[in-house]
Amino acid sequence: MRNPGVVLILLIAAVLLVPLAMWGIPLYGLYSERLAGEARLAEAQSSRRIAILEAEARRESAVALAEAEGAAKANRIIQDSLGGPEGYLRYLQIQALAETRASLIYVPTEAGLPVTEARRLQE
Incomplete structure (x- = not known):
């Protein structure tokens, strides 16, 4: 037959575990929901930061492109006013040449060769 001591221990364990489970399971549900909410909040904050960084990158790209287009238009206007690319x-x-402080400047000729110096240093 069954041992009455084992049956008594099982009965006491069941009487104690059932109320403990009835108290712990809802608390665990609340805990897991809180963790899930914190995870969703962290994901939303991360997505927001990514969206902000992408928007800033698009803005900086648009500004750089506008500056480049403006510089290209300015160069084209100057070029056209000076008679084309050669001018x-x-x-x-x-x-x-105006910005340099060199004491000796070689000027190319029609053949593309530099003019040799007649007098390098004036005495």
Whole structure:
């Protein structure tokens, strides 16, 4: 037959575990819902940050593109006013020469060769 001590221990365990389970299971449900809510909140915040960074990147790209287009239009206007690409390049060369502090400057000839110096240093 059955041992009365084992039956008594099982009965006491059942009497204690059933109320504990009835109390713990709803608490665990609340706990898991809270964790799930925190995870959804973290995901929403992360998605918001990503959307903000993407919008800033698009704005910076649009600004850079507008600046590049503006510079290209300005260069085209200057080029057209100076008689085309050759005149514009000559203008840029003159501007570069004006900004340099070199004591010796080689100027290309029609053949593309530099003019040799007749007098390098004046005495």
